[in-house]
Amino acid sequence: MAINFGKYDTGQAPTDQEKSLSCFHCGEPCPDNTIAIGDKSFCCHGCKTVFEILNVNEMCDYYSIEDTPGITPKQDLISDRFEYLDDETVKPQVIDFSDGKIEKVTFHTPTMHCASCIWLLEKLHDMDPRIFSSIVNFPRKQVNITYNREEMKLSETAALLSTLGYEPLVSLDTVGKREQSSAEKKLYLKIGLAGFAFGNVMILSFPEYLSRFGSVDPTFKLVFGYLSLVLSIPVLLFAAKDYYQSAWAGIKSRTVNIDVPITLGIGMLFFRSAWEVLTQTGVGYLDSFTGLVFFLLVGRLFQQKTYEVLSFERDYKSFFPLSVTRKINNVEAVVPVSKLKPGDRIVVRNQELIPADSVLLKTEAYIDYSFVSGESTPVTKIAGDFIYAGGRQAGTTIELEVIKEPSQSYLTQLWNNDVFSKPRFSRLNVLVNQVSHYFTFGVLAIAIIASLYWLQFDTATGIKVFTAVLIVACPCALALSSPFALGTAMRIFGRKGFYVKNTDAVEALSKIDTIVMDKTGTLTESRQETIEFSGEMLTHEDQEIIKSLVQHSTHPLSQKIFQALDFQAVYAVDNFEEISGCGIQGMVEGHSIKLGSAKWLGIQEDANDAEDMKTRVLLSMDDKVLGSFLIANVFRKGLRPLLSDLKKQFDMYLLSGDTEREKATLVNLFGNEENLLFRQTPENKLDFVTKIQGEGAHVLMIGDGLNDAGALRASEVGIAITDDVSAFSPASDGILTGKNLHLLGSFIKMSKATTSVIVASFVISIIYNVVGVSFAVAGKLSPLVSAILMPASSISVVVFTTFTTSLRARMMKLT
Amino acid sequence: MYVMFILMAFSLSVSLIFLGAYIWSVRSGQFDDKYTPSVRMLFEDKKISKKTEPGLDSGEKNEENK
Numbered sequence: 001m002a003i004n005f006g007k008y009d010t011g012q013a014p015t016d017q018e019k020s021l022s023c024f025h026c027g028e029p030c031p032d033n034t035i036a037i038g039d040k041s042f043c044c045h046g047c048k049t050v051f052e053i054l055n056v057n058e059m060c061d062y063y064s065i066e067d068t069p070g071i072t073p074k075q076d077l078i079s080d081r082f083e084y085l086d087d088e089t090v091k092p093q094v095i096d097f098s099d100g101k102i103e104k105v106t107f108h109t110p111t112m113h114c115a116s117c118i119w120l121l122e123k124l125h126d127m128d129p130r131i132f133s134s135i136v137n138f139p140r141k142q143v144n145i146t147y148n149r150e151e152m153k154l155s156e157t158a159a160l161l162s163t164l165g166y167e168p169l170v171s172l173d174t175v176g177k178r179e180q181s182s183a184e185k186k187l188y189l190k191i192g193l194a195g196f197a198f199g200n201v202m203i204l205s206f207p208e209y210l211s212r213f214g215s216v217d218p219t220f221k222l223v224f225g226y227l228s229l230v231l232s233i234p235v236l237l238f239a240a241k242d243y244y245q246s247a248w249a250g251i252k253s254r255t256v257n258i259d260v261p262i263t264l265g266i267g268m269l270f271f272r273s274a275w276e277v278l279t280q281t282g283v284g285y286l287d288s289f290t291g292l293v294f295f296l297l298v299g300r301l302f303q304q305k306t307y308e309v310l311s312f313e314r315d316y317k318s319f320f321p322l323s324v325t326r327k328i329n330n331v332e333a334v335v336p337v338s339k340l341k342p343g344d345r346i347v348v349r350n351q352e353l354i355p356a357d358s359v360l361l362k363t364e365a366y367i368d369y370s371f372v373s374g375e376s377t378p379v380t381k382i383a384g385d386f387i388y389a390g391g392r393q394a395g396t397t398i399e400l401e402v403i404k405e406p407s408q409s410y411l412t413q414l415w416n417n418d419v420f421s422k423p424r425f426s427r428l429n430v431l432v433n434q435v436s437h438y439f440t441f442g443v444l445a446i447a448i449i450a451s452l453y454w455l456q457f458d459t460a461t462g463i464k465v466f467t468a469v470l471i472v473a474c475p476c477a478l479a480l481s482s483p484f485a486l487g488t489a490m491r492i493f494g495r496k497g498f499y500v501k502n503t504d505a506v507e508a509l510s511k512i513d514t515i516v517m518d519k520t521g522t523l524t525e526s527r528q529e530t531i532e533f534s535g536e537m538l539t540h541e542d543q544e545i546i547k548s549l550v551q552h553s554t555h556p557l558s559q560k561i562f563q564a565l566d567f568q569a570v571y572a573v574d575n576f577e578e579i580s581g582c583g584i585q586g587m588v589e590g591h592s593i594k595l596g597s598a599k600w601l602g603i604q605e606d607a608n609d610a611e612d613m614k615t616r617v618l619l620s621m622d623d624k625v626l627g628s629f630l631i632a633n634v635f636r637k638g639l640r641p642l643l644s645d646l647k648k649q650f651d652m653y654l655l656s657g658d659t660e661r662e663k664a665t666l667v668n669l670f671g672n673e674e675n676l677l678f679r680q681t682p683e684n685k686l687d688f689v690t691k692i693q694g695e696g697a698h699v700l701m702i703g704d705g706l707n708d709a710g711a712l713r714a715s716e717v718g719i720a721i722t723d724d725v726s727a728f729s730p731a732s733d734g735i736l737t738g739k740n741l742h743l744l745g746s747f748i749k750m751s752k753a754t755t756s757v758i759v760a761s762f763v764i765s766i767i768y769n770v771v772g773v774s775f776a777v778a779g780k781l782s783p784l785v786s787a788i789l790m791p792a793s794s795i796s797v798v799v800f801t802t803f804t805t806s807l808r809a810r811m812m813k814l815t
Numbered sequence: 816m817y818v819m820f821i822l823m824a825f826s827l828s829v830s831l832i833f834l835g836a837y838i839w840s841v842r843s844g845q846f847d848d849k850y851t852p853s854v855r856m857l858f859e860d861k862k863i864s865k866k867t868e869p870g871l872d873s874g875e876k877n878e879e880n881k
Contacts, residue, residue, distance in 0.1 A: 061859075065858075115854045115857075118851060118854050118855065119858050122855065122858075136851050136855075137847065137848040137851055138848065138850050138851040138854065139848060139849070139850050139851070140848070184846075185841055185842070185846065185847075188841045188846050189838060189841050189842075192834065192837045192838065192841065193834070193838075196830065196833075196834045196837075199830075200827065200830060217816060220819070223820070223823075227823075227827075
């Protein structure tokens with residue numbers, strides 16, 4: 001079941017008839033009504049068990065909040081699979097807090113999706129008295145559980161969640177790094193403080209502004225001045241701290257970023273105001289000062305739109321399991337993956353990951369490499385075959401011998417490449433910093449020239465003019481235009497299923513000129529395949545017979561055929577046999593049925609299959625070949641118009657780990673045969689991107705699997721395609737839902753439009769500055785002029801950028 | 816006119832109380848999750864009769880969470 005990002009999408013409401021056959025717990029269709037309690041039918045025993053647990057605990061309210069909220073719990077997983085969590089080396093990394101009787105842990109449970117989930121997960125204490133409380137953070141899909149340490153093990157809490165269908169996801173990655181939220185908390189505090197100071201200082205400044213219409217008692221003036229100064233000190237010391245740090249870091253690396261003129265402006269504002277207040281020569285510009293910091297911080301918050309449930313930093317660690325079952329002298333024990341050594345024997349069960357490069361010992365494996373390559377059709381391996389880490393076993397339990405340590409495997413070695421240690425983004429290229437370079441020196445020059453001019457007449461005016469120029473030229477509007485324009489674009493993208501990591505990525509996207517794409521899972525749908533039968537028409541009975549046969553096989557192809565057939569599996573199968581690498585056979589209703597490869601059935605393979613991305617399973621009944629099931633990958637919706645549009649504007653490349661079997665189709669799509677590269681290893685992809693970058697290309701990489709991770713990282717912009725945003729996707733600058741891939745061209749266009757909006761708003765803010773500087777140069781910058789000009793320029797620029805960006809998006813039909 | 820100073824002292828102290836409340840709310844994690852509480856407040860507490868003292872609502876849980 002696909003979990004949607006954010007709110008639960010019920011899709012189409014089931015009709016009444018469908019409803020009667022859908023599972024009371026999870027809403028999936030039930031094959032029959034054999035699994036039922038009273039009038040409630042269930043699709044599987046897992047769902048029924050969850051219902052029973054809830055029923056016993058009088059918690060059936062779960063079903064009244066949302067219709068069929070449940071998740072089918074994963075079945076046939078071993079019950080002690082969480083035991084490694086109690087391991088002395090693992091547990092301290094997982095739990096948040098432990099003291100005396102209580103222990104707290106936060107689990108990530110990607111399957112939570114609706115209000116019922118929140119309700120149930122927060123009622124765990126009614127279900128198990130050893131749990132004191134549980135709190136859900138829905139946007140992060142986390143549940144924080146406080147339990148009795150003396151009576152309950154960590155593994156038991158995980159198992160409880162799992163039995164309810166909320167399988168906790170514990171990986172090497174979630175362990176270790178915690179609490180990135182403290183930076184956001186600090187920003188909230190800073191905004192609160194600056195806003196508080198701004199409001200109060202503004203009120204305290206009013207009497208001064210109104211003094212033109214009547215006199216103000218000098219005592220008030222004095223008190224108001226001092227009060228404003230006191231209120232502004234925390235703003236200077238705490239709220240605006242980041243700007244000084246960033247400016248200093250810029251100067252140290254010999255660049256003038258936008259924070260340098262901001263820091264200059266802030267510093268001048270405060271110190272000149274302080275001097276005026278202390279010497280009682282004026283009231284200063286403290287309201288402009290606090291307002292400026294407040295607006296800048298609000299801009300920062302707007303820019304920091306984060307998609308909490310998504311992670312843009314995942315590497316293999318977030319995907320590899322924490323533990324594995326190791327077998328020593330026929331005794332199985334769950335050990336942390338990091339303890340694996342070459343030569344160890346490990347046991348991998350259905351749906352578990354192979355954590356290290358190893359050799360298969362027993363007996364036959366179907367390895368699904370979809371996380372690595374995007375290829376969803378599993379590969380069959382037999383005893384003695386080498387299996388790369390990262391594959392997922394589909395089918396029976398297998399035994400392997402570890403050849404390499406998990407960190408040294410074929411796949412994980414990719415992360416030893418330099419690109420992963422270098423900082424990702426150089427903010428140097430960001431438009432606003434390029435402008436600020438000229439801006440700062442221009443303003444400094446004007447300030448010096450103007451003050452030199454005034455110094456001929458009067459020293460005091462000279463200094464006043466110098467500070468006034470720096471104050472009024474403080475690029476508040478300039479600094480706000482990018483965050484608001486890019487932040488707006490980012491939100492628009494988010495509504496269209498394109499989640500961007502930060503605003504820098506939006507800007508970088510506008511500069512790309514080359515697009516590199518992965519094939520499997522990126523251009524093709526990773527989960528959807530078409531299955532059709534070609535050959536003689538199958539009767540109703542035939543289909544039931546076939547379904548009965550494939551039911552007994554765990555081979556992924558068998559399961560796909562099983563799902564594709566509409567009828568019920570009603571017949572008993574005799575002499576069922578599964579022959580590795582060939583197919584399955586059995587006697588059903590007196591017919592001898594064989595399903596398998598062409599070679600096994602003694603038929604010439606069809607050469608066309610390879611070209612059409614098709615996998616063929618032949619069917620023979622009573623030694624007569626009736627036809628074959630064709631299982632084909634499908635290209636994503638709207639791919640052809642997208643590619644023909646993109647190839648006009650960009651250099652397009654395709655990097656596929658696959659063989660050339662689909663070359664003809666792809667040449668048709670991409671046009672240029674030389675730009676299609678096949679049999680690419682993860683390192684090849686990475687090297688290719690660095691190579692064309694060396695030739696001056698600005699690369700957008702689009703991929704989906706761990707094998708693209710290097711290329712995604714090396715490129716200017718790396719976008720990961722995924723069908724389920726809460727599922728795994730490799731580290732990237734943006735995550736794009738597969739069904740919206742056809743909008744890619746619009747996204748790039750939108751990012752270009754956004755940069756032009758930024759440039760336009762630069763022009764506006766420079767005009768404001770020219771007006772302000774002309775006041776300042778003439779020595780006439782009164783606090784009132786400053787108090788009007790600065791917020792007015794900031795707000796108008798914010799309104800302009802937000803409005804025009806949204807307007808451009810509407811014109812591109814992106815809203 | 817000097818009564819203004821008393822008024823100012825009042826208004827400032829009131830706004831300082833609000834600032835303090837805001838800082839407390841940020842620190843205690845009320846801004847960490849801006850969605851779940853909106854759903855949580857709509858749940859009914861039916862099981863008051865059974866065992867728990869009626870206190871264990873989300874507010875108190877939040878405190879524990881600190």
